[in-house]
Amino acid sequence: MQNDKAGVSAQDVAERAGVSRSAVSRAFTPGASVSAATRERIMKAAAELGYHVNHLARGLVRNRSGIVCLIVSEIATPYRASLVRWLTQFLQEAGKVAMLINTDRSDNSVSAALLQAINFRADASIILSGMPDRTITRQCYQHGQRIILINRDEALPGSLSIHLDAQAAATTAVRAFQRAGCRHLAFANSLAGTPSLIKREAAFVQAAEQAGLMVSVERFGTTSYESGQILAHRLLTRAQRPDAVFCVTDLVACGFMDEARHRFQLRVPDDLCLIGYDNIAQASWSSYSLTTFAQPVEQFARDAVNWLQQKEQAENGLTPQHEQQHDTLVYQADVVWRGSVRGG
Amino acid sequence: MQNDKAGVSAQDVAERAGVSRSAVSRAFTPGASVSAATRERIMKAAAELGYHVNHLARGLVRNRSGIVCLIVSEIATPYRASLVRWLTQFLQEAGKVAMLINTDRSDNSVSAALLQAINFRADASIILSGMPDRTITRQCYQHGQRIILINRDEALPGSLSIHLDAQAAATTAVRAFQRAGCRHLAFANSLAGTPSLIKREAAFVQAAEQAGLMVSVERFGTTSYESGQILAHRLLTRAQRPDAVFCVTDLVACGFMDEARHRFQLRVPDDLCLIGYDNIAQASWSSYSLTTFAQPVEQFARDAVNWLQQKEQAENGLTPQHEQQHDTLVYQADVVWRGSVRGG
DNA sequence: TTGTATGCGTTATCAA
């Protein structure tokens, strides 16, 4: 209020409250030993002066900033956006704060992002896209920075890896197409080459072949609506037109469905059965009513943050063990039956 | 590499390179005076030791962290997500980093977010949702923290306010409906009560009345797809069913259109003309082909970051003027003609 | 161009 210099420090508050600056520090540290009386006097002085703990200084001395880096490409994509949404929410509830770093999917832009995380002494980094260089992750580890990989299908020492089992979804999809009486299956993939997308394709092809069904694969471009349109064009103009398509992503499936309907005048699910993956909001929109597999996004986020807190408590505890081990969490993607498959 | 303690500091690098620690500091400060030779020796030593500048310490002494807070609710929404995407990208290109803070739209959760920004001595906060308490923004100002308001329709001293002119879009929409021969207009709004959404409605109603056209208004729930469905139900069951609806948002428009088509068997644009706002990706999807007004999101983000950089340069310069003034940028939302209005 | 000395705001250790 009455102070117009930028910095009002614990010192100023201490003087006003008639205590030492360490008392002020303790007053703002949860669980520190301060008498209720002095604490109140300090808080009053702090409010009057407009004092706010400097997390930069606190982080410096504690060697831990409370920052968690979210490393992600294509944030505007529905699935990514919802993952970011849950992560930031749970991080905040855990008293941490999210730092968002955009990458272009290239592995060295991910490495650069991780360097930023080191610069800010982030408590952890959560990687949603790409894979960083090993030398960088080593440095993160040395700096005590945790790493969480979501849908990365890889494991780093001391890290947590969360991903989905591709097999169950593939089997479920094939059975559904079988029940619908489909004869010629196809998988519509992008060229992104992400491990999880590759596995999704491989698992589906394998399941289809085991069921003795014909299966075509087409790959194109990025994992987007537009690619879905192109993929529809390529698959639906084949001599052997598929009557059931598993799209690597809901976004692709939406593009595929729109093109199939509006360009090829096909009816879904009568002429063509379609299944997607992710369960983005648009999949439930009545124009699509897309049968899909739901990634438990909220659960991912909750588990990531819980694991982080757990690790931190263990660190504060009496177990300074050298944990070269890594943790892995594997989930099933739950099928969401809607109208894009006959007899669903 | 050979160092296994967490912290490798400028001191360590200095010793290895055989220079003083200030030399190391200068080597990592752009535009500082270091000879190429020593600089190289320092960089080599730094790489070998795995040294990374501690931005916490740097921010502490410079009283500027390089952090910019993005304060936003409902990040997973297409329009918000794309705004966040561009902001983070441009911030990174400007050498800054985005801190993402989720709010629940309530004004005091926005205030809490702003407090976080103060804690981390953020260079600036960009507010995309809600309005914080004045006493908080005052404190931000005192801490030298810039504030940027996007679509907030308010002005704070020393801040930048970016928003859209609601009038032009309203006039264009009414004219389009007029050309299409529509007789009964309607505006489908949410109950969010955001200033920009309110203005959008008021401007449309005014423009319609000026054109001598009947206009109904319906408001419901959040600004979402689901609300669009409800709004369709309410408007399309009225005795005087509207034949042209301006939806406050594309998301609302998608829900409205789906409900109109699939529940009421109406054809768009033959039976019903529809216009949205935002130009989210889904508006261009062929199931919707929605005529809409494009918010220049990328431009918003670019301008916000440019303004920030400009202010910082001015600060470094010789003009320590007390700028109680605020800046305002007003844009037009460009109409994107698609298939949801007859004769568009 | 380089080195020395000082301070940034905080927490942690130790005595009282």
Added chain:
DNA sequence: TTGATAACGCATACAA
């Protein structure tokens, strides 16, 4: 419970 003091890692004013 409280206060004094020493780090934390860095940038910079100043002197060389």
